[in-house]
Amino acid sequence: MSAWVPPRYAHHVPPRPGGVEQARVAIVGGGLVGLTAALDLARRGIASVLLDEDDTLSTGSRAICFSQRTLEIMGRLGIGQRFLDKGITWNRGRVFFRDREAYSFDLLPESGHEYPAFVNLQQYYAEQWLIEACEASGLVDLRWGSRVTGVVPRADGAALEVETRSGPYRLDAEWVLACDGVHSKVRRALDLPFTGQVFDDRFLIADVRMQADFPSERWFWFDPPFHPGQSVLLHKQPDDLWRIDFQLGRDADPEAEREPERVRARVAAMLGEGVAFDLDWVSVYTFRCRRLERFRHGRVLFLGDAAHQVSPFGARGGNGGVQDADNLCWKLAIVLQGEAPERLLDSYDAERIPAADENIRHSSRATDFITPKGSACRAYRDAVLELARDLPLARPFVNSGRLSQPAVLRDSPLNGPDEAPRAAPPGTACPDAPILRDGQPDWLLRQFGQGFLLLAREAHPVKMEGLRTVELRDSPRPGALHDHSGLAAARLGLAPGECALVRPDQHIAARFATTAPDPILAALRRARSL
Amino acid sequence: MKLRRDPNLSDPDALYAALMEAHRGLDEAASRRLDAKLVLLLANHIGDEAVLKEALDLARGTVPGQDAAPATD
Numbered sequence: 162m163s164a165w166v167p168p169r170y171a172h173h174v175p176p177r178p179g180g181v182e183q184a185r186v187a188i189v190g191g192g193l194v195g196l197t198a199a200l201d202l203a204r205r206g207i208a209s210v211l212l213d214e215d216d217t218l219s220t221g222s223r224a225i226c227f228s229q230r231t232l233e234i235m236g237r238l239g240i241g242q243r244f245l246d247k248g249i250t251w252n253r254g255r256v257f258f259r260d261r262e263a264y265s266f267d268l269l270p271e272s273g274h275e276y277p278a279f280v281n282l283q284q285y286y287a288e289q290w291l292i293e294a295c296e297a298s299g300l301v302d303l304r305w306g307s308r309v310t311g312v313v314p315r316a317d318g319a320a321l322e323v324e325t326r327s328g329p330y331r332l333d334a335e336w337v338l339a340c341d342g343v344h345s346k347v348r349r350a351l352d353l354p355f356t357g358q359v360f361d362d363r364f365l366i367a368d369v370r371m372q373a374d375f376p377s378e379r380w381f382w383f384d385p386p387f388h389p390g391q392s393v394l395l396h397k398q399p400d401d402l403w404r405i406d407f408q409l410g411r412d413a414d415p416e417a418e419r420e421p422e423r424v425r426a427r428v429a430a431m432l433g434e435g436v437a438f439d440l441d442w443v444s445v446y447t448f449r450c451r452r453l454e455r456f457r458h459g460r461v462l463f464l465g466d467a468a469h470q471v472s473p474f475g476a477r478g479g480n481g482g483v484q485d486a487d488n489l490c491w492k493l494a495i496v497l498q499g500e501a502p503e504r505l506l507d508s509y510d511a512e513r514i515p516a517a518d519e520n521i522r523h524s525s526r527a528t529d530f531i532t533p534k535g536s537a538c539r540a541y542r543d544a545v546l547e548l549a550r551d552l553p554l555a556r557p558f559v560n561s562g563r564l565s566q567p568a569v570l571r572d573s574p575l576n577g578p579d580e581a582p583r584a585a586p587p588g589t590a591c592p593d594a595p596i597l598r599d600g601q602p603d604w605l606l607r608q609f610g611q612g613f614l615l616l617a618r619e620a621h622p623v624k625m626e627g628l629r630t631v632e633l634r635d636s637p638r639p640g641a642l643h644d645h646s647g648l649a650a651a652r653l654g655l656a657p658g659e660c661a662l663v664r665p666d667q668h669i670a671a672r673f674a675t676t677a678p679d680p681i682l683a684a685l686r687r688a689r690s691l
Numbered sequence: 692m693k694l695r696r697d698p699n700l701s702d703p704d705a706l707y708a709a710l711m712e713a714h715r716g717l718d719e720a721a722s723r724r725l726d727a728k729l730v731l732l733l734a735n736h737i738g739d740e741a742v743l744k745e746a747l748d749l750a751r752g753t754v755p756g757q758d759a760a761p762a763t764d
């Protein structure tokens with residue numbers, strides 16, 4: 162099949178070059194995260210202006226593994242099905258050491274979820290669908306070919322200097338979401354330090370087009386015969402595209418390693434002679450793990466790679482950034498709608514900084530395992546891998562990337578009581594489960610909408626201001642969700658008569674032993690920082 | 692303190708000899724792997740994080756008032 166050709170979007174032409182324009186919300190950067198934020202705000206009725214310096218989608222090979230939580234968020238935004246239709250679903254990972262398989266793991270041992278543990282998909286498809294949905298919403302003013310060159314923060318927003326082909330202009334925004342990626346101009350304009358750990362190892366990323374019958378699994382080799390002393394990762398993407406990551410070591414020459422002939426030889430050694438393939442994309446990377454000290458700077462908020470950077474092991478960059486948008490947008494929306502005070506936005510820091518730290522910790526540990534430095538590190542790494550073949554006790558030590566899991570916002574200031582602690586404590590993303598609605602099979606998370614919600618089991622709560630109620634019933638009942646498999650109650654840990662308060666980002670805010678309204682309303686206020 | 696600090700082996704000389712024997716003929720890297728495997732196997736057997744942390748600190752010489760090898764960076 163022929164290579165995919167990215168769409169080009171028309172450059173924005175400012176109506177008054179040299180003039181000043183206003184926006185309530187400006188989003189700098191139309192990558193995966195900026196587009197997700199724009200669409201999330203639009204779903205909540207908030208208009209935004211999105212500025213991107215480029216006029217097309219992300220080029221080359223970047224994020225490919227989209228996690229279940231990201232898919233659930235895309236589901237809430239109305240485009241989850243596209244990921245399922247196009248993406249490659251996989252749940253199994255295999256780890257090889259030298260010439261043998263060390264062990265394999267199943268990421269989703271339980272069924273009964275609308276979305277699998279992961280789908281693999283080129284980042285540009287995700288971005289394209291987000292753009293289409295943003296356009297269709299009528300609430301996102303997408304401005305391509307619009308580079309932000311300066312940012313002056315103010316108490317009531319920020320002034321953005323924007324450059325276009327047709328000249329510059331100033332955009333005075335009340336709120337700025339900085340989603341302009343790892344080299345963030347906004348971050349540099351505010352002169353904010355971005356510090357952390359640098360890893361010296363170089364990696365070669367080759368996207369290879371071929372017809373091959375490897376299964377849809379994640380294969381990771383430590384020290385394989387075809388690439389001795391280093392690691393290799395193989396992933397399947399749609400369109401007969403395969404991602405191969407070769408660890409090159411610290412002394413590799415990036416220019417020489419990019420030479421197509423050299424790459425072809427590496428790939429051929431891996432696939433064996435006689436396998437026909439085309440090189441679709443080649444690049445050489447080093448990795449870093451770092452973050453901003455704070456993500457909120459008054460009316461300027463940082464999301465995605467602009468706020469934090471991780472190594473790719475564990476697929477935490479894009480997935481983490483999408484969760485930033487999921488976390489921030491409902492808060493900004495209700496602040497703008499006058500339903501919550503501005504200080505609610507401080508909880509974005511309180512919730513997403515620990516999440517970023519968790520991502521950084523996992524991805525740093527994986528990088529340390531994959532690229533051991535010094536003889537002791539290598540001895541432990543190889544000891545683990547040698548033991549793992551025969552002894553299950555050693556397998557949990559094997560770290561080829563702890564794949565992205567939704568953050569649990571354990572210590573969030575927005576969390577309310579946990580009156581009946583069982584499963585899914587406050588701060589957890591609500592687990593999905595199959596249900597029947599009017600006798601038809603459906604999914605729990607699909608019933609949630611975009612607002613606060615009270616999920617009650619075998620109870621009929623009184624009507625409460627600002628709160629939708631969803632009833633889970635053990636047997637069919639008009640207007641209620643029928644928990645026919647019992648999975649919803651089990652995963653949520655809800656006994657009959659109990660209920661959970663769910664935030665607009667589908668996270669559990671509090672759990673109650675009864676549906677008495679006072680504690681519920683108090684928790685609802687707390688979750689809005691009132 | 693959860694880590695045992697009193698002698699607990701009936702024949703320490705025999706264990707010591709078994710350790711020396713296990714390392715015989717191994718090069719530096721293989722010796723390190725052997726020790727690493729031992730640590731991992733025993734750590735899993737002990738399974739008590741507080742005990743393991745204490746042992747790690749003791750080995751590193753970072754327990755106050757203890758006379759272990761000084762830690763170097």
Ligand SMILES: Cc1cc2nc3c(=O)[nH]c(=O)nc-3n(C[C@H](O)[C@H](O)[C@H](O)COP(=O)(O)OP(=O)(O)OC[C@H]3O[C@@H](n4cnc5c(N)ncnc54)[C@H](O)[C@@H]3O)c2cc1C
Pocket residue numbers: 189190191192193194195212213214215219222223224225226227284307308309310340341342343345346347366446464465466467473476477478479480481482
């Ligand atoms: C090799 C590789 C593999 C990866 N694999 C995975 C994976 O499997 N799963 C995963 O979740 N993540 C993965 N990631 C990480 C993922 O690609 C990033 O975390 C993700 O793209 C971050 O999205 P973002 O929107 O924050 O930034 P970006 O996608 O970088 O978007 C930034 C946008 O801002 C625009 N911009 C920049 N400066 C300006 C400016 N001054 N003015 C206007 N616009 C500007 C750019 O044009 C761009 O569109 C991988 C990354 C790499 C490099």
